[in-house]
Amino acid sequence: MKLLLASRNAKKLAELRRILEFEGVAGVDVVGLADVLPFPEAPETEPTFEGNALAKARDAFAATGLPSVADDSGIAVDALNGMPGVLSARWSGAHGDDLANLELLLGQLRDVPDERRGGAFVCAAAFVAPGGVEAVVRGEWRGTIRREPAGVNGFGYDPIFQPEGRDVTAAELxxxxKDESSHRGRALRLLLPHLRGLAGS
Structure with a gap:
């Protein structure tokens, strides 16, 4: 059974494939947007992670007929009242400019003391399938915002996010x-009952 992950991010595709393999979910072939015929993708205009994830999953399912998973994720910084939040990927103005987004956030937090640099990675994941099946789940990963980036793994804000209970950043895991603890890993695992149903396992 094909499962469409509504993303062109190769690391997200690899992450979902690893989780399914680790959890023993066989018979599900995860494909991405690059593997299906192009279709109009609506901009992410919803005010919540859940709203954006569900809109993307609905669009993907409507366009392809494939059971679809989509996520919307970002970082919510306590000292910024939960921002960048749903604007995380375009915080600096240009969508997907990881370095510019990271540098802007560090600049905004420059004078924030260490004890107030808490925050969380947040991921909402949505599943849409035939028969009117829809599910939306949420995973969070608490931690602190480092003053300098470290690590080369991951993407986005990973190099400046130090998860609770760790002495390294997410980009050093x-x-x-990362699959075991991350916000996306937690959200995707909450969808496992639906994904096992696809596989018949």
Whole structure:
């Protein structure tokens, strides 16, 4: 059974494939947007992670007929009242400019003391399938915002996010370590009952 992950991010595709393999979900072939015929993708205009994830999953399912998963994720910084939030990917103005987004956030937090640099990675994941099946789940990963980036794994704000209970950043964790704890890993695992249903396992 094909499962469409409504993303062109190769690291997100690899992450979902690893989680399914680790959890013993066989018979599900995860494909991305680059593997299906192009279709109009609506901009992310919803005010919540859940709203954006569900809109993307609905669009993907309507366009392809494939069971579809979509996520919307970002970082919510306590000292910024939960921002960048849903604007995380375009915080600096240009969508997907990871370095510019990271540098802007560090600049905004320059004078914030260490004890007030808490925050969380947030991921909402949505599943849409035939028969009117829809599910939306949420995963969070608490931690603190470092003053300097460290690590080369991951993407986005990973190099400045130090998860609770760790002395390294998310970008210094191995893929397996990140899958086990991350916001996206937690959200995707909450969808496992639906994904097992696809596989018949």
């Amino acid at each position: 191995s893929p397996a370590e």
